Amino acid sequence: MATEEPVVYVGNKPIMSYVLACLTLFHEGASEVCIKARGKFISKAVDVVRMVTENFMWKVRIKDIKIGSEFLTDKKGSMHMVSTISIILTKEGG
Amino acid sequence: MATEEPVVYVGNKPIMSYVLACLTLFHEGASEVCIKARGKFISKAVDVVRMVTENFMWKVRIKDIKIGSEFLTDKKGSMHMVSTISIILTKEGG
Numbered sequence: 001m002a003t004e005e006p007v008v009y010v011g012n013k014p015i016m017s018y019v020l021a022c023l024t025l026f027h028e029g030a031s032e033v034c035i036k037a038r039g040k041f042i043s044k045a046v047d048v049v050r051m052v053t054e055n056f057m058w059k060v061r062i063k064d065i066k067i068g069s070e071f072l073t074d075k076k077g078s079m080h081m082v083s084t085i086s087i088i089l090t091k092e093g094g
Numbered sequence: 095m096a097t098e099e100p101v102v103y104v105g106n107k108p109i110m111s112y113v114l115a116c117l118t119l120f121h122e123g124a125s126e127v128c129i130k131a132r133g134k135f136i137s138k139a140v141d142v143v144r145m146v147t148e149n150f151m152w153k154v155r156i157k158d159i160k161i162g163s164e165f166l167t168d169k170k171g172s173m174h175m176v177s178t179i180s181i182i183l184t185k186e187g188g
Contacts, residue, residue: 043136046161046177054163065159067181069144083140087161 005032005088010045018048022089023056032063032090038070039082049087063090099126099182104139112142116183117150126157126184132164133176143181157184 008021018035025033037045053060066086071079102115112129119127131139147154160180165173 040134040137042140043134043177046136046179049161050163050175050177062161065161067140067143067156067159069148081144083137083144085140 005034006030007034007036008048010035010037010041010048012041015044015047015051018044019051019056022048022052026057026060026091030091032088035087035089036084038072038084042083042085045085045087049089052089057091059092060089061092063088099128100124101128101130102142104129104131104135104142106135109138109141109145112138113145113150116142116146120151120154120185124185126182129181129183130178132166132178136177136179139179139181143183146183151185153186154183155186157182 006025008018008025010018022033022035035045035049049062053062064087068084068086069081070084072082073079100119102112102119104112116127116129129139129142143156147156158181162178162180163175164178166176167173
């Protein structure tokens, strides 16, 4: 799948940082924005999506949600499997 | 949507408790199982789904993922909005 939409990676920053990143991308003309997170940040990514769609931009809808997994190498060099989520938001009419 | 599938609510217990709950339901004949979680447990719900589909039951696929929100009342009586996730797993040929 050739996805060209901008990606917001959710991590350690406060939720509003990511909400604002999404709002900025939509206001700059993006018709779709992808929100990605891994491991414990998945819950925060869902919070971001909820805030964007329910509190800030009524015309933005969830187009697709995918979950998967990735291998991560920690500081000691050992591999860990982590869950990932990828949520595509789309702006109606534009 | 009339959903009759059994529901596994993901919370404080270890991940394997929920994985085993899903496996048991499928082995007992369920063709679909719904996994639900709220707030910080959303990440764990995704881990459960990943383990069931990737590590234990190759014939089980994700049919649908929905995110939403609910109001919760805390001990002090104040209302909080929390994110929710609901993932439906389906057994192929089952």
